[in-house]
Structure formats: structure tokens, C-alpha cells
Amino acid sequence: MILTPQRTGDPAPAPVEVCSVVIPTPYGEFTTRVFETAAGHTLLALIRGDVTGAEPVLTRLHSECLTGDALGSLRCDCGVQLRTAMRTVAAAGRGVVLYITGHEGRGIGLVNKLRAYVEQDKGADTLDANLRLGLPADARTYGESAAVLRAIGVESVNLMSNNPDKVAGLRAGGLAVQTMVGLQTAAHARNAAYLTTKADRMGHVAPIGAEPITVPEAGIDVRGLIGEIRPRADRPYVMVRVTQTLDGRIQREPGIPTAEEHALRAATDAVLVGAGTVRRTDPSLTVELVPGAHPLRVVLDSELNLPLTARVFGGEAATTVFTTKEADATRADEIQAAGVGLREVSAGPDGADLPAVLAELRRGGVQSLLVEGGTRLIATLLAAGLADRLIVAISATTEAPGDTRLPTGLTLTNRTAYTAGDALLLGWDVTA
Numbered sequence: 001m002i003l004t005p006q007r008t009g010d011p012a013p014a015p016v017e018v019c020s021v022v023i024p025t026p027y028g029e030f031t032t033r034v035f036e037t038a039a040g041h042t043l044l045a046l047i048r049g050d051v052t053g054a055e056p057v058l059t060r061l062h063s064e065c066l067t068g069d070a071l072g073s074l075r076c077d078c079g080v081q082l083r084t085a086m087r088t089v090a091a092a093g094r095g096v097v098l099y100i101t102g103h104e105g106r107g108i109g110l111v112n113k114l115r116a117y118v119e120q121d122k123g124a125d126t127l128d129a130n131l132r133l134g135l136p137a138d139a140r141t142y143g144e145s146a147a148v149l150r151a152i153g154v155e156s157v158n159l160m161s162n163n164p165d166k167v168a169g170l171r172a173g174g175l176a177v178q179t180m181v182g183l184q185t186a187a188h189a190r191n192a193a194y195l196t197t198k199a200d201r202m203g204h205v206a207p208i209g210a211e212p213i214t215v216p217e218a219g220i221d222v223r224g225l226i227g228e229i230r231p232r233a234d235r236p237y238v239m240v241r242v243t244q245t246l247d248g249r250i251q252r253e254p255g256i257p258t259a260e261e262h263a264l265r266a267a268t269d270a271v272l273v274g275a276g277t278v279r280r281t282d283p284s285l286t287v288e289l290v291p292g293a294h295p296l297r298v299v300l301d302s303e304l305n306l307p308l309t310a311r312v313f314g315g316e317a318a319t320t321v322f323t324t325k326e327a328d329a330t331r332a333d334e335i336q337a338a339g340v341g342l343r344e345v346s347a348g349p350d351g352a353d354l355p356a357v358l359a360e361l362r363r364g365g366v367q368s369l370l371v372e373g374g375t376r377l378i379a380t381l382l383a384a385g386l387a388d389r390l391i392v393a394i395s396a397t398t399e400a401p402g403d404t405r406l407p408t409g410l411t412l413t414n415r416t417a418y419t420a421g422d423a424l425l426l427g428w429d430v431t432a
């Protein structure tokens with residue numbers, strides 16, 4: 001069943017402006033005009049620049065989602081969408097993020113949404129969960145939003161959304177919608193099914209007739225690469241990722257900083273590296289190149305001698321270090337004082353005991369784990385039967401220590417990638 005609801009504007013009286021206040025954010029100041037609606041909802045128009053006039057205004061209609069926006073829940077992509085929209089408007093220098101309370105849970109409210117999550121955990125998708133509770137799949141209307149946008153002088157918008165229903169709603173409310181600009185996020189293993197249901201059953205990011213709507217290109221989708229997440233009772237689903245040179249040798253570096261690399265991180269609960277990799281490449285292990293949530297960063301450092309200035313200890317993402325009894329107690333205190341989590345496990349043949357680390361992560365709720373390096377750690381996990389999936393990135397280089405089989409110094413451009421059956425085929429233009 002495909003649901004493509006068409007809504008009309010609300011017949012309710014126009015929203016009333018109650019105040020205007022500046023909200024400083026990590027994306028700079030937004031002049032925030034606050035409106036109350038007849039239904040008792042508060043709408044916040046976070047404005048950047050002069051949004052009046054005929055020129056279309058970059059606009060986000062953001063439905064309140066306490067779990068996603070404030071708590072960073074990975075069941076949906078709302079938090080990432082909100083921050084991406086604010087950053088995009090800030091970068092453009094002109095636009096509006098309209099934050100809509102009353103839309104929580106697609107209009108069914110917070111408690112009902114949380115009850116719907118319980119139904120989803122029993123197997124229902126996001127749409128059927130609402131129906132099982134006797135509630136509409138989507139109870140939102142957009143007439144109030146159109147009225148607020150008109151009240152702040154907006155006449156025409158370029159709408160950041162994947163939901164054509166919002167386009168129809170604004171138009172019904174008397175606003176011109178020039179284009180729908182995609183606001184797709186990198187899927188997380190936890191919200192992949194939710195995003196698929198929205199696209200397949202709720203008509204999101206679908207062309208709507210002959211309307212002048214720009215259908216965004218699909219974002220990077222690494223779901224095929226990561227396979228089916230099947231955490232075990234005693235450890236997460238473990239993915240190991242290696243980078244291979246053109247002539248088939250394993251590269252020591254964890255890889256090339258590509259959007260796919262970041263999308264893989266964004267898809268998983270946690271990313272694991274050994275101390276050697278941190279020392280050699282000082283990775284931040286965060287998600288920057290795609291819109292997505294940072295994973296929990298996990299570092300194996302049995303001797304606790306990484307500098308606190310390592311990038312993996314900085315930024316807003318959380319980090320846990322696994323160490324052993326050998327570690328220096330003062331050093332342990334320093335690490336914890338820096339806000340980094342510290343767990344002590346028994347020593348294995350080569351540093352922290354890996355099954356113990358994996359079991360501790362699983363107890364902490366980690367369902368999926370991506371191991372980015374080093375290669376010895378990855379080889380050990382593979383040899384011990386502790387890895388569930390091998391992801392191979394082939395880099396456009398032949399530079400690696402050891403015997404050279406292909407000539408070095410080739411310039412490889414215009415990569416084409418095909419997947420065929422189980423094989424990944426890569427093609428490059430070669431310049432000598």
C-alpha cells in the first residue's frame with residue numbers, strides 16, 4: 001500500500017506572534033520569532049538574513065522530535081536533519097528553520113510515539129505501529145506553518161525535506177514552493193528500516209507528478225556493504241574494514257577519507273581501533289563528510305600511553321578506552337578526567353582480551369561495531385572467528401611496503417564501480 005495523503009490548510013485562526021528573541025547556536029545567531037497557534041502549539045521561526053520578498057527562501061519545516069532532536073536517538077534521523085538544516089541555512093546566510101511543536105510523533109504526541117516504538121520492537125514498521133494503536137499514520141497538517149511563514153514575510157520557499165506532503169501542505173496554505181531540496185541523511189543500522197518504510201510506504205522523496213520538484217539524488221547508501229546486522233548475545237556484529245592496494249596488498253593506513261568511510265561510521269553503533277592506528281594516523285573517527293551521527297569511539301590501549309591530545313579524545317563524540325591491569329593508575333585518572341570512558345579487561349595474548357572487550361561493548365548496548373584498524377588487530381579478529389563481515393576498499397594506489405607487482409606512479413582517475421553478484425568491480429582511467 002502506498003500512502004500519499006493530500007492535506008489542505010487548517011481552517012483555524014492565524015497564529016499569534018508572542019515574542020522575538022535571538023538564539024545563539026553553534027551555527028551562529030538566529031533571530032527567533034515565536035508564534036502560538038489556536039491549537040496551543042508553539043512554532044519557532046529561526047531566521048537568518050532578510051527572508052522577505054519574492055526570492056525563494058531556503059526553508060526547513062521541522063517536526064518536533066524530542067527523542068531525535070534532543071536525545072540524539074538513532075531510531076530516526078530527525079536530530080541530524082535539524083542540525084544539517086540549521087547549518088545549511090547558516091551557510092547560505094538566508095533562510096528559515098521552522099521548528100514545529102505539536103508535530104511530535106507525526107502528530108500523535110510523545111507518549112503515543114514511544115508506545116509506537118514498543119509496537120515496532122514487536123515487528124511493526126513505523127506506519128503499521130501507529131495503525132495498531134488506532135492512530136493515524138501521520139496526523140500533521142501544515143496550514144499553521146504556512147501562516148507563520150507568511151507572517152514573517154516569506155512568499156516562496158525552497159523546501160528542505162524528503163516529504164512531498166509538506167510541499168502540498170504549504171501550497172494549500174497559500175505559499176509558493178519552488179523546489180524540494182533533499183535533506184537525506186546517511187542511514188544508521190538502527191534507522192535504516194524506518195527510512196526505507198518512509199520511502200516505500202509513505203511516499204517520501206518520490207516525484208510528485210509534473211510539479212517542478214527537484215528529486216534529490218540518493219545519498220550514499222552503505223547498507224549493502226554492512227550486510228544484515230546480527231548481534232550475538234556475547235558480542236556485537238563485528239565488521240572489519242581493510243584497504244587494499246591495486247596489486248592486492250593490505251595497506252597499513254586505515255583507509256582513504258571518503259564519504260563512504262564516514263557513511264560506514266554513521267551506520268554503526270561503535271568504531272574500534274588499536275592504539276597503534278591512533279598513534280600513526282591520529283584519526284578523529286567522527287562523521288563529517290555525510291550527514292549522520294558520530295559512533296561511539298573505542299580505542300584499545302593496554303598501556304595507556306596515547307597522548308590526550310589525540311583527536312579521538314576530542315570533539316563531541318564519546319570515547320571509551322579499553323585497557324588492562326598493567327596500565328598506570330595516574331594515567332587512568334588523567335584519561336577519565338578528560339571525559340573519556342575507561343574499562344579494564346583481562347589481558348589477552350596481545351594486549352586487551354578481545355572477547356572480553358566485545359562482551360563488555362555488547363553489555364553496554366553496542367549492536368554493531370566497525371573495526372577500522374590496525375591490520376594486525378583485524379587479522380586477529382578474523383583468525384579468531386570474531387568478525388562477521390569483511391569490507392574491502394580498493395584504493396587507487398600501488399604504494400605499499402613490500403614487493404611491488406604493478407608499476408608505481410600511475411595516476412588513476414574517473415573511477416567506475418559496479419557490483420555484480422558477490423564481486424566488486426572497479427575501473428579507472430590510467431595516466432602514466
Ligand SMILES: Nc1nc2c(ncn2[C@@H]2O[C@H](COP(=O)(O)OP(=O)(O)OP(=O)(O)O)[C@@H](O)[C@H]2O)c(=O)[nH]1
Nearest residue numbers: 063064065076103104105106113116126161162163
Ligand atoms: N509515530 C511515529 N512518529 C515518528 C516515528 N519516528 C519519527 N517520528 C516523528 O516523525 C516526525 C518527523 O517526521 P519524518 O517522517 O521523520 O520526516 P518528515 O518531517 O515527514 O519529512 P522530512 O522533511 O523529510 O524530514 C517527528 O515528529 C518524529 O517525532 C515513529 O516511528 N513513529
Ligand SMILES: [Zn+2]
Nearest residue numbers: 065068076078
Ligand atoms: Zn525523530
